Amino acid sequence: MLNMTSLNTIKGMTGRRFLQTLLIAAFGISAIPSNTHAKDVSFSGERVELFMPYKEGGGTDTWGRFYAPYLSEALPGQPVVVVKNIPGGGSTKGANQFARRGKANGLNIFASSASTQFPYLLKDRRVKYDYNDWRVILASPTGGVVYVSPSTGINSVDDLIAKRDEIKFKYGSQGATSLDLVPILAMDLLGMDVQPTFGMKGRGAGRLAFERGEVNIDYQTSSAYIKKVTPLVEEGKAIPLFSFGVLNEEGKLERDPNFPDLPHFSEVYAKLYPDQDPSQGYQAWRSFFVAGFAAQKMIFVPKDTPDELVQAWRQAATEAISSPKFSEESVQVLGEYPQLTGVQAEKALEAALSLEERNLKWVRNWLTENYNTKF
Incomplete structure (x- = not known):
């Protein structure tokens, strides 16, 4: 204590x-x-x-x-x-x-x-x-940042919440059971219409697809974001939306000190659902965030x-x-x-590598229902 x-x-x-x-x-x-x-x-x-x-x-x-x-x-x-x-x-x-x-x-x-x-x-x-x-x-x-193309017309989290029903997002993914589970599940919890293109050989391949305009939303872990995506942001070719955050001394999410101007995912989730307790889906997301980061x-x-x-x-x-x-x-x-x-x-x-059984079960069911994942 x-x-x-x-x-x-x-x-x-x-x-x-x-x-x-x-x-x-x-x-x-x-x-x-x-x-x-x-x-x-x-x-x-x-x-x-x-x-x-x-x-x-x-x-x-x-x-x-x-x-x-x-x-x-x-x-x-x-x-x-x-x-x-x-x-x-x-x-x-x-x-x-x-x-x-x-x-x-x-x-x-x-x-x-x-x-x-x-x-x-x-x-x-x-x-x-x-x-x-x-x-x-x-x-x-590490941490991570989700960002979108200017072509989406989204410039902030408020824009994302307001326009999420109007936009079809395309995301280049390694696979639903890779680390991409964290951003894909986050997008699902925010009610976004996201079409993943699976089979990317790494997050670098996903970023290159974003640069070519083949996808309009992407995520990178902090090391790749700092080195590869920051120049795109400075050129106006990428709009950062939110980070995943870091855990504080009470085990709660707070802003990543590497990206202090970006809200963390829990802030975005709370903005969308201000009067609701965190769902089982959110609890599972948090569990895999801890496991992944x-x-x-x-x-x-x-x-x-x-x-x-x-x-x-x-x-x-x-x-x-x-x-x-x-x-x-x-x-x-x-x-x-x-x-x-x-x-x-x-x-x-x-x-x-520690994971509660109830969160593992929920995520496995979610993956099967949404992406026909076979275990």
Whole structure:
């Protein structure tokens, strides 16, 4: 429980330190240091493969490519870290391949995102991987922003609420059981007429479809939004509507400090339904938001990787995020979100994979009724 002193401390914080404290409060992530230095480990002259289950250009790919040189520099022996893109199946293809072929030698690592976690949580039949077979190295919480094309005539949330019955929205999606479940369900709860086009190889592909005018609404996680979409906003080619927000110390949604001028989804929902208690659908949305964003992107090694190699990786990750250069440059790419390693990453993973049965059941029924999803 938080006492008044800790609450007052939280209220005086901003940015990354603020979010770090919220994670400690909301998920019980204590500020425990990473494992001690692994002895007699060197990756000198080696080549590390980062299995990336997405095409180039999306949020997770952007995140992984940003991290790669920092991890290379921090690892003992400074091996080269290369990104191996394996798109398909909303990330399940690459995850399945890593589960089959990933070697427990410290040279194969895997980049997971919520689009990998959701099919696992939903017991999707395509999933041949198990998070219990992996050990987490680092985790990155994140946020996301929904935006529309100026061609919709929508310039604000108020416009969205007023005109949502008049507009047919087109959205490029990886699949209904990917992380896209969060924005698609949010749009449904707002009563929007949305036609998803499934089969996108990643959120980067969805953004490119938006830029080509093939779809008129899109969403990107914070890293891709900051780097790829902000220029479109500045050019008047994209209109940001709302973020998904972050959890505060009481477990309630509040505005994302990376996008303080944008309302979060709960604000939009409350504006549309001011006199109604949150529906079961909203509760399910919130549950999957937590599952998808508490540890939205993670790096893993196979479970059988020797302890000294896991310790070397975790120490390298801790050193990487502690460097002044990383702190300065990550804000521009990843946003103001705390990066988690060691026990902190393990606790975030535990929170991301925890899901109430009633919310799982509701979402599975919703997916079946709306998108004929088979489990």
